[in-house]
Amino acid sequence: xxxxxxxxxxxxxxxxxxxxxHDRNAKYYxxxxxxxxxxxxxxxxxxxxxxxxxVCPQQLNIRQxxxxxxxxxx
Ligand code: SF4
Numbered sequence: 001x002x003x004x005x006x007x008x009x010x011x012x013x014x015x016x017x018x019x020x021x022h023d024r025n026a027k028y029y030x031x032x033x034x035x036x037x038x039x040x041x042x043x044x045x046x047x048x049x050x051x052x053x054x055v056c057p058q059q060l061n062i063r064q065x066x067x068x069x070x071x072x073x074x
Contacts, residue, residue, distance in 0.1 A: 002052055004041035007034050008062060011043055015069045030073040043070035 002008060011034060018026040035042045043066040052062050 002041070002046075003049065004045040004047065005039060006041045006043065006046060006066070008052060008066075010034050011069050012060075012065060015065075015072060018072065027073055042074060043067070044074050046070075 011030075014023075014026055014030060014034060017023040023029075032038075034040060046063060046066045048063050050063065053060070056062060
């Protein structure tokens with residue numbers, strides 16, 4: 001469990017939809033549904049502890065990918 005309550009799979013899904021399909025609502029969705037007042041952290045709130053990567057079934061480089069998400073939406 002991410003200490004900053006990042007919705008990691010949802011953030012990656014949103015990022016993919018934005019990059020692949022140019023989803024125009026992605027920024028709004030990022031700010032208002034996946035982060036912000038919802039209590040879930042932004043991609044830039046990742047503290048790079050690596051806990052999520054230890055249990056990731058796909059062995060993704062989550063920390064590196066979250067940097068891309070932050071660069072895209074913040
Ligand atoms: S590396 Fe980032 S996303 Fe993963 S558990 Fe730690 S704070 Fe959360």
